[in-house]
Amino acid sequence: MRRNAPLILILYGILFIALVSMNGEMLALAIPLALYMLAGLYFAPQEIDLKIERELSAERITPKQEVIVEIEITNLGSNLEELFLEDQISPALKIIKGETGFFCTLKKGESISWCYTLTGPRGSFLFKGIKAIASDHFNIAQKEKMIETEGQIFIIPSFTRIKNIKIRPRQTRAYAGNIPARIGGPGVEFYGLREYQPGDSLRWVNWRASARHPQALYSNEYEQERVADVGIILDGREAVNMGESGNSLYEHSVIAAAALSDAFIASGNRVGLLLYGQTLRWTFPGYGHIQRERIMQSLARAEIGDSSVFTDLMRIPSQLFPINSQLVLISPLKNDDYGTLVHLRARGYQVMVISPNPVSYERANLPDNANTRLASRIISMERRMFMLKLQRAGVQALDWDIREPLDKLVKAHLGRPPAWRNPIK
Amino acid sequence: MIKFSTFFTLWMGALALGFAYQQADLTIHMWVAVIIGAFWTWGLLQFKKQIPRIGMVLLSLLSIIGLFNELPFGWMLAGALNALLSYDLSNFYQRLRFASETEDIKLLKRVHFTRLSIITLLGLSLSTSVILWQAEFSLEWAIFLALSGIWGISLLVGWVRREA
Incomplete structure (x- = not known):
């Protein structure tokens, strides 16, 4: 009208x-x-009666990959002189080839299809439906209808695979894995000596110790290797992620969370993910490819939040994580977070913090002058002191300058188990 | 073809009005017609959706003003009719941008042009015959037209309600 x-x-x-x-x-x-x-x-059109089917070349891609969307339309109603169809997609998605709009004339019972190619940033995108507008040749009388069609794309973060992260939680699970379990039994690393028991392999007998005690035989005991529970916490608080210039470190944190989840799941561990930001979004712990997919989908939806409830880390629901398990927090951190991390450590969790460095990130966006350099040095020193303080409290803290690839940093610092065992008694 | 026809009808309309105003020594009005033509051309090249509507309204208003100034009816009708044609073709051209390669665009264009030509010829012949007939526009005619207008409006309101 x-x-x-x-x-x-x-x-x-x-x-x-x-x-x-x-x-x-x-x-x-x-x-x-x-x-x-x-x-x-x-010549006004009659009622619109269309059957529309959408097909996606992939439902799960990374940000640089492309998806071909193919839509097939069948006219079940009367002849439509002019039909304009528009696929309602999120404005964040970018069209690479073709158009989301399609103009055609469609006779009764006729079918037609069109396709376009899109890409987009990390996220979960639901296709709302297709808007169909039928009109006469002069476009005077129009009939409009929204036709619901199914379709969803997950654009998951792309990351470089990390191998060999050594963790050492106090408690492990029953299944065999590659995390030292602090229990004697079959394994590789020497754990202790015990009296020979029938069934022990002769290769396990410690002949040197047995020679000293002619009345008894002694066997070597090795440290069992098992899988563990790993809880990954992704900090999405706006206060720690957003810089003064409006840039955000959050994407880097998401990539780190994806890479670490993938590495822990690949090692056979049971991994859960907690998104801490606007709300708490919990992906229940699990094993294997399906769990990896669940975590990637959850990370695709992850967003920064400015909830006043979650301004500090005090609200982390530690009861979600099995007692004495490994926790991995990915957060740029602020000084107030120290208490929470020490508290988690005191409760028996083995805490690892991967902290994208906000100082070097912000510094790159500021003019290079004497004042900036001085301010940067002071804040860097403060941060270094804070990280040392965390390490002294038994938290395995890793300062990540995002200009460096994460896998390199992890290989250098997490490729061997932490030097301490029980720093907090 | 459509693009050419759009620009052709647009400038035919603008220049017809401009020429009529120039003949009547109304130079400002003539320049207004030319400027509207240029503005509309710019809008078409920039794919601005609203420009054809604005251009059509402005050229039609110039035709009405021309009739008030007792300018020749033929030129004014040419102005208004070409503005309408250009408006229609501009919209059609914008819609055709979304047509797929598999779509039979030639057929679509042919049907559109045929219907538009019929309407144009019918409109021209009716308008011309009305003028040639030179019937006195009496009060009875005015009342009949007013009643027809009210009936038309009521139909329109009903249609809008159904649409809503």
Whole structure:
């Protein structure tokens, strides 16, 4: 209606002026316009009855990959002279090839298909449906209908695979893995000595110790290696992630969370993910490929939040994580977080912190002058002191300058188990 | 073809009005018609959706003003009719941008042009015959037209309600 408003306005305007001024020429001027509108109304479309099916070349991609969306339309209703279809996609998605809009004429029972290619940033994108607008050839009379169609794309963070992260939680699970379990039994690393028991392999007998005690035989005991529970906490608080210039470290934290989850799951561990930000979003711990997929989908949806409830880390629900398990916090951190981390450590959790460095990140976006350099040095020193303080409290803290690849940093610092065992008694 | 027709009808309309105003020594009005034509051309090149509507309204208003100034009816009708044609073709051209390669665009264009030509010819012949007939525009005619107008408006309101 609003689209035809100028035409209606002119038509009735001319008619009104013609009547008021009793001008026949003015009336004649309105005739072509009136005929044009009448023709449009005469050929107005009937009800829209379309069957639409959408097919995606992939439902799970990384930010640089592309998805081909193919849509097939079948007209189950009457002939449609002009049909304009528009796929309602999120504005964050970027069209690489083709258009989300499609114009055609569709006879009764006829089918037609069109496709376009898109890509986008990390996220979960639901296709709302397709808007169908049928009209006559003059586009005077329109019929509009929203047709629901299924479809969803997960654009998961892309990351470099990390191998060999050595962790040492106090408690492990029953299944065999590659984390030292602090229990004697079959394994690789020497754990202790015990008296020979029937069934022990002769290769395990410690002949040197047995020689000292002629009455008994002693066997070597090795440290069992098992899988463990790992809880990954991704800090999405706006206060720690957003810089002064509006840049965010959060994407880097998400990539780190994806890489670490993948590494821990690949080692056979039971991994859970907690997104801490606007709300708490918990992915229940699990094993294997399905759990990896659940975590990646959860990370695809992860967003920064500025909830006043979660301004500090005090609200981390530690009861979600099995007691004495390994916790990995990915957060740029602020000084107030020290207490919470020490508290978690005191409760028996083995805490590891991967902290994207906000100082070097912000510094890169600021002008290079004496004041900035001095400020940067002071804040860097403060941060270094804070990290040392955390390490002294038994928290395995890793300062990550995001200009360096995470896998390199992890290989250098987490490729061997932490030097301490029970720093907090 | 459509692009050419759009620009052709647009400038035909603008220049017809401009010429009529120039003949009547109304130079300012003539320049207004030319400026509207240029503005509309710019809008078309920039794919601005609203420009054809604005251009059509402005050229039609110039035609009405021309009739008030007792300028020749033929030129004014040419102005208004070409503005309407250009408006329609501009919109059609914008819609055709989304047509797929598999779509039979030639057929779509042919049907559109045929219907538009019929309407144009019908409109022209009716308008011309009305003028040639030179019937006195009496009060009875005015009342009949007013009643027809009210009936038209009521139909329109009903249609809008159904749409809503």
